Amino acid sequence: MKIAVTGKGGTGKTTIAFHLSRIYAKKNLNVIAVDADSSLNLASxxxxxxxxxxxxxxxxxxxxARISDVLVNLNPDVHDLIDEYSAPIAENLKLLLLGGVNKAGTGCLCPENSLLRALMQELVLQRNEIVILDMEAGLEIMSRGTLRGIDAILVVTEPNLGSISVTKKLLEFSKELGIKNSYVIANKVDEEQLGYLSKSFDVFHALPFSPAVQKSSMDTKSEPESDGFQKSLGELADKLLKNIK
Ligand SMILES: Nc1ncnc2c1ncn2[C@@H]1O[C@H](COP(=O)(O)OP(=O)(O)OP(=O)(O)O)[C@@H](O)[C@H]1O
Ligand SMILES: [Mg+2]
Known part of the structure; x- marks a missing residue:
């Protein structure tokens, strides 16, 4: 199962990628958590x-990925890099940091982008683990071939107009790209806020606001407390496995 977590800044992409990775690993499934955000949120x-x-x-x-000063290798061999550069985090769980991706639209054919594209392709199309990608924003770094291998994108949304507008754009974009499943995840919501978001799109799953989650982002060393958020995320993890398999 290959999942990319997207959505407007600050909605909770990294939080969700982090906890989902741990939940699947605890279920004895092999997981690679991938930080594809240049600010390396997931790593922290x-x-x-x-x-x-x-x-x-x-x-x-x-x-x-570099052939000469001016020539980039557009098809670099990366088959060994995922195992070599991912760090073991816990049993069944590895962390891979991809790092900076040049923004879409710059048309950059630099070696970094070429390598990252090839790594995305390898992760999505060749690996047998559950791959959870914490994306910076859009999906531009993935080629169409890679995107076809993505089982689902999660579009994380908060109950505000800015987030709704970004979510609508991401849903349209993923439809154009032919992504199999785009699931809107409402985060930090109560019943009333879920009702508000549901007027704009189908919400696949809703996660409540959690003081414990907010607190744990200040001190990542401590084990997050089990609360309504963890329970709801566990349900999301099961729903994804059921829908995607
Ligand atoms: N359900 C929740 N309840 C309470 N706080 C939450 C919840 N989900 C996320 N947060 C908090 O919201 C903040 C932003 O979360 P996070 O870093 O996961 O967002 P992001 O979408 O990855 O942001 P960025 O776009 O900067 O990468 C963090 O302080 C996090 O602890
Ligand atoms: Mg993040």
């Missing part, structure tokens, strides 16, 4: 701020 949630993202390892980028 796992307490791995010092792990180097692949795109920042200059020697590796040059060796695999």
């Amino acid at each position: 949630y796992f307490g791995h701020e010092d792990q180097k993202p692949i795109s920042s390892i200059r020697k590796l980028v040059d060796k695999r």
Whole structure:
């Protein structure tokens, strides 16, 4: 199962990617959690701020994806990199940091992007683990071929106009790209707020606001408390497995 977590900034993408990864690993499923956000949010949630993202390892980028000063290898061999550069976090759970992706629209054919695209492709199309990608925003770094291998995108939404507008755009975009399932996840909502969001789109799952989650983002070393959020996320994890398998 390959899942990309998207949505407007601050909606809870990393929080959801972090907890889902742990939930699946605890179910004895092999998981690779992937930080595809240049600010390396997910790495810090796992307490791995010092792990180097692949795109920042200059020697590796040059060796695999640069042919000369002006020529980029558009089809770099990356088959060994995921095992070599992912860090073990817990039983069944590995963390891979991809790092900075150049923004879409810049048309950059730089070696970093070439390497990241190839790694995304490898993760989505070749690996047998559950892959959970914490995306920076959009899905532009993935080629159409890679996107076809994504089983679902989660579009994380909060009850406000800005988030609703970004969610609508992401849903349209994923439809154009032919993504199999786009699931809206309402985060930090109560019943009334869920009703408000449901006027704009079908909500696949709703997660409540959790003081414990907010607190745990200040101190990632502590084990998050079990509460309504964890329970609801467990239900989401099961729903995804059921819908996608
Ligand atoms: N259900 C929740 N209840 C309470 N706080 C939450 C909940 N979900 C996320 N948060 C808090 O909201 C903040 C933003 O969450 P997070 O970092 O996961 O968002 P993000 O979408 O990854 O942000 P960015 O776009 O900056 O990467 C964090 O402080 C997090 O603890
Ligand atoms: Mg984040």
